[in-house]
Amino acid sequence: MAGLKLQHIVKRFGQIEVIHGISLQIEDGEFVVFVGPSGCGKSTMLRIIAGLEEATEGEVWIGGRQVNDVDPANRGVAMVFQTYALYPHMSVEENMGFGLRMAKRPRHEIKERVARAAEILQLTPYLKRRPKELSGGQRQRVAIGRAIVREPEVFLFDEPLSNLDAELRVQMRIELSKLHSELQTTMIYVTHDQVEAMTLADTIVVLNEGRIEQIGVPLDLYQHPANLFVAGFIGAPRMNFLKVRAEHSTEKSVVIAGPDFPSRPLSLKKTTSVDLAPGAELTLGLRPEHIKVCEPGSGASMLLIEVVENLGDLTLVHGTTPAGNRITLNVKGFQNYRHADAVGFGFDANHAHLFDSAGSVV
Ligand SMILES: Nc1ncnc2c1ncn2[C@@H]1O[C@H](COP(=O)(O)OP(=O)(O)OP(=O)(O)O)[C@@H](O)[C@H]1O
Ligand SMILES: [Mg+2]
Numbered sequence: 001m002a003g004l005k006l007q008h009i010v011k012r013f014g015q016i017e018v019i020h021g022i023s024l025q026i027e028d029g030e031f032v033v034f035v036g037p038s039g040c041g042k043s044t045m046l047r048i049i050a051g052l053e054e055a056t057e058g059e060v061w062i063g064g065r066q067v068n069d070v071d072p073a074n075r076g077v078a079m080v081f082q083t084y085a086l087y088p089h090m091s092v093e094e095n096m097g098f099g100l101r102m103a104k105r106p107r108h109e110i111k112e113r114v115a116r117a118a119e120i121l122q123l124t125p126y127l128k129r130r131p132k133e134l135s136g137g138q139r140q141r142v143a144i145g146r147a148i149v150r151e152p153e154v155f156l157f158d159e160p161l162s163n164l165d166a167e168l169r170v171q172m173r174i175e176l177s178k179l180h181s182e183l184q185t186t187m188i189y190v191t192h193d194q195v196e197a198m199t200l201a202d203t204i205v206v207l208n209e210g211r212i213e214q215i216g217v218p219l220d221l222y223q224h225p226a227n228l229f230v231a232g233f234i235g236a237p238r239m240n241f242l243k244v245r246a247e248h249s250t251e252k253s254v255v256i257a258g259p260d261f262p263s264r265p266l267s268l269k270k271t272t273s274v275d276l277a278p279g280a281e282l283t284l285g286l287r288p289e290h291i292k293v294c295e296p297g298s299g300a301s302m303l304l305i306e307v308v309e310n311l312g313d314l315t316l317v318h319g320t321t322p323a324g325n326r327i328t329l330n331v332k333g334f335q336n337y338r339h340a341d342a343v344g345f346g347f348d349a350n351h352a353h354l355f356d357s358a359g360s361v362v
Contacts, residue, residue: 002063002153009058036207078152084143228359259323285353300344
């Protein structure tokens with residue numbers, strides 16, 4: 001088992017810089033998820049840690065040892081990829097033990113380690129089968145088994161579930177959580193799926209265009225996003241953003257107004273150096289569950305309903321305000337709203353997020 005330290009990692013492919021100086025400390029036994037949109041540098045970061053790609057600048061430390069010049073095979077890491085290329089002509093057992101056979105481990109040791117991994121992954125009944133005789137989820141478990149038998153100090157997962165159907169993904173997510181509880185090994189997991197990030201991670205690292213936007217425990221990122229990017233990326237359906245203006249402000253609060261609602265005060269999350277002078281443009285962020293439907297009229301903001309999605313225990317309502325703001329809100333239970341209904345809505349100022357023109361929370 002080992003922790004990890006990345007110090008000012010920069011990666012350039014030719015002239016193009018794709019990682020712009022990432023520093024990060026990962027504790028021994030932690031489950032860390034790198035999440036971010038396609039192309040933000042998640043796989044590149046993982047490959048740099050694995051040694052499959054060289055960092056242009058910066059240091060990679062695994063378990064107190066700088067490994068920049070250490071071969072991938074000797075870094076104590078095992079990586080599981082999205083495409084879990086198994087050898088089709090080998091049995092599950094042979095696939096899982098392949099790396100150990102290459103490393104010339106004694107036969108009884110290979111057998112023992114494969115049997116233990118198979119037990120953890122509930123693959124024991126399938127050890128003699130070939131990959132084509134397995135379901136997608138079972139094949140992915142074999143790929144994970146191949147990593148487990150190496151008894152790495154750090155597991156690296158690059159979107160290992162994205163080829164599975166939705167139901168299997170949920171199942172495998174639970175399996176991976178259990179696996180981590182059982183092994184207590186440091187895991188770094190890459191995904192662009194914020195639900196996977198929220199459910200699996202001890203710590204989430206949100207990446208965007210080769211930079212870290214925010215690091216935190218899932219709930220903290222959800223409740224206290226540091227900027228517009230994280231606020232929009234974490235949470236589904238995503239946070240609603242409305243353009244508003246500052247009317248006047250004190251050190252601790254600002255009165256905002258928008259075309260869809262009358263002036264109201266909001267407390268500021270941090271003391272800001274940003275100009276909140278009257279007229280300053282701000283973005284108000286409201287999560288769908290923090291917008292309440294009420295009777296129209298009497299000063300309430302208006303929403304013209306466009307689409308209603310009844311999910312049984314929850315109803316998602318999508319609509320547009322008279323000022324053209326698009327809003328999604330959710331209401332508990334089955335709701336009888338229809339297309340073209342007009343409703344009123346309000347929000348609780350305690351759950352409102354406010355961002356300055358640079359996108360930072362204020
Ligand atoms: N070998 C390479 N040569 C040149 N550019 C590369 C190379 N590998 C990756 N890149 C670029 O680096 C950036 C980050 O790529 P990376 O594969 O790390 O993204 P990602 O976050 O894993 O995306 P995805 O979610 O699509 O897998 C992209 O802009 C990509 O085009
Ligand atoms: Mg990738």
